[in-house]
Amino acid sequence: MILHKYFNDFVLFLYVHMAISDGSIHSSEEHVILSKMKKLFPDENNYREKFAKAVTEYRALDHAIILDVIRASFKFFDKVSFSQKYKVYADMYDIVNADGKVEESEKRALDNLKEIIDMNSTSKMA
Numbered sequence: 001m002i003l004h005k006y007f008n009d010f011v012l013f014l015y016v017h018m019a020i021s022d023g024s025i026h027s028s029e030e031h032v033i034l035s036k037m038k039k040l041f042p043d044e045n046n047y048r049e050k051f052a053k054a055v056t057e058y059r060a061l062d063h064a065i066i067l068d069v070i071r072a073s074f075k076f077f078d079k080v081s082f083s084q085k086y087k088v089y090a091d092m093y094d095i096v097n098a099d100g101k102v103e104e105s106e107k108r109a110l111d112n113l114k115e116i117i118d119m120n121s122t123s124k125m126a
Contacts, residue, residue, distance in 0.1 A: 001069050002076045003057075008040045010073050011088050012050070014113070016058045017066060018095045021109035025055065026099035036091055071116050085117050 004010040015036065019029040030051070037047045044050055061069070074085070092113060096106045 001065060002072055003069055004073060007077050007080050007084075009054075010077060011040055011091075012037065012054050013058060013073075014070070014088060014092070015095055016051075016054050017070070018092045018106065018109055018113075020055070020058060022103040022105045028098040028100075029095050032094050032098040036094070067112060067116075070113070074116055082117075089113055089117055 004013060012033075015033045016025075019025045019033060034047050034051060037044065037051065041047070041050065089110075092110055096102050096110060
C-alpha cells in the first residue's frame with residue numbers, strides 16, 4: 001500500500017512512525033522533527049500544521065499494516081539513492097534519542113527500518 005507520492009512526505013511519515021513507536025510523541029521528538037522538516041519542505045509555511053496532519057494520518061492507519069506500507073513505499077521510491085535512504089535512517093537516531101532514552105519499541109522500529117532498507121538495496125544488486 002503506497003500512501004505518498006513524494007519521498008519527502010514518506011520521510012515525514014517515517015519520522016512520525018519513529019516518534020510514535022514508543023506510544024507517544026515527546027515534545028523533544030516533535031522539536032527534532034520540526035527542525036528536520038525545514039530541509040524536507042523548504043517551501044512550507046506552517047510546519048506544525050503539516051506535522052499535526054501527518055500524525056493524524058498516521059494514527060488513523062491500522063497499526064498492523066504500518067511495516068507493509070513502509071516496505072511498499074521503499075520499493076516505490078526505488079530511484080532514491082541508497083545513501084539518501086540511509087540518511088533518513090540516521091535521522092531516526094536523532095528522533096529516538098531526542099527524549100534522552102531509547103525504549104525497546106523504538107529500537108525494534110529502528111531495526112525493522114534498517115532491515116527494510118538493507119533488503120531493498122540487496123534486491124537491487126541481485
